[in-house]
Amino acid sequence: MSLDAGVEVTYANPSAQPNTIDLDLLQTWRGDALEHVPDPFVRALLRRAPAGFVHMRSKARVPAGSGLGSSAAFTLAALAAVTGEYDAMRLIRGAADVEAEVLGRRLGIQDQTISAIGGFVDLSTDGTEVEARRLPISEAAVRQLQTHMLLVHTGVVRNAGMVLREQIDEGRHPLRNRDAVLMQIRDLVDPALAALETGDVVGLGAILQQHWSLKRSLSAHNENKSSWGLVDVAMQNGALGAKLNGAGAGGTILILVRPGDRRSVVDALAILGARELNLGLGTHGLTRR
Incomplete structure (x- = not known):
């Protein structure tokens, strides 16, 4: 069962201005070096983005650390935005890779999967592959x-x-x-x-x-x-x-x-x-x- 946490990510690479990163996430930040970006998930995501001027903004209806998978939802949405990838399974695996890079370990791919699919879903996973079956909920x-x-x-x-x-x-x-x-x-x-x-x-x-x-x-x-x-x-x-x-x-x-x-x-x-x-x-x- 998925909840509508209202996670939205807006991303733009509108010009060829080098070495300028403008972030409006939980806090506003502007700088010229990727390694100085304060959020480790954003750093990992921007490593996968084209070079140049970047503007990223996100919002959600739930705070981080709520146990609702909002971090996975943000990572999934941001990865789609910065890479232009919209194949669900590639995004799910890519978002899990970002999480593993930041945390130093894998915590499964269930949150990424339900964020990508939504609705009522029965998930079966061995930690690397996942099968999803939509439930016939009236x-x-x-x-x-x-x-x-x-x-x-x-x-x-x-x-x-x-x-x-x-x-x-x-x-x-x-x-x-x-x-x-x-x-x-x-x-x-x-x-x-x-x-x-x-x-x-x-x-x-x-x-x-x-x-x-x-x-x-x-x-x-x-x-x-x-x-x-x-x-x-x-x-x-x-x-x-x-x-x-x-x-x-x-x-x-x-x-x-x-x-x-x-x-x-x-x-x-x-x-x-x-x-x-x-x-x-x-x-x-x-x-x-």
């Missing part, structure tokens, strides 16, 4: 999900790479124990797909809770008020299910809640510093304007 099921879905930001921005490194640290989590948890998480996929396809939000809420219980066992970073504590508060105030998105340890929480209980959940979380994000479901993936 309009009625989509409406049911939209009316019960709540997304909140915890107020905590986390480093996904750091959190995931701990989750795969075999010193903290013996391989057989970690793999057993991951297999249990995988076993939730088919019931979750069935619930999505039929619009069973109560059943999907229960699956979210099972997933979160398993996921938070993988990392000590998830053992704080901004993660499982907020999930517990949501549940205590009427949520059907809730989980931290992405790597966890902050970012955003996906909550399923009956419309009549929504205000109770939002108000209870607001007291703890979490705020509602008004994002719709994304259906189109990467588009060119």
Whole structure:
């Protein structure tokens, strides 16, 4: 399932002016040397761009570090803009290469894939290749999900790479124990797909809770008020299910809640510093304007 995070990238190489880079991203920056560009993802992207004067601007409806794949969406859109490439699979692999260059390791290609495709998709991947199957979700099921879905930001921005490194640290989590948890998480996929396809939000809420219980066992970073504590508060105030998105340890929480209980959940979380994000479901993936 993809969300419309509103990630947009505008890029122009309008003249032959040498050694001038003008960026309007999270902050305005202007300079004459690529190595001085403050954002490592932008540096990696501009290495793939034609030489000369560059103007790049981006915007999004969610902050970085939210666990919603906005970094992958930005990298994918920016790569398409600077290279002129619009083949989905080449962009997905290229965006993953940029991420690996910046982070020094690969974290999969699922975020890049869903950003490129959009909508409700069942992804199967071995880490290098990915297969995507569109789910037959009816309009009625989509409406049911939209009316019960709540997304909140915890107020905590986390480093996904750091959190995931701990989750795969075999010193903290013996391989057989970690793999057993991951297999249990995988076993939730088919019931979750069935619930999505039929619009069973109560059943999907229960699956979210099972997933979160398993996921938070993988990392000590998830053992704080901004993660499982907020999930517990949501549940205590009427949520059907809730989980931290992405790597966890902050970012955003996906909550399923009956419309009549929504205000109770939002108000209870607001007291703890979490705020509602008004994002719709994304259906189109990467588009060119």
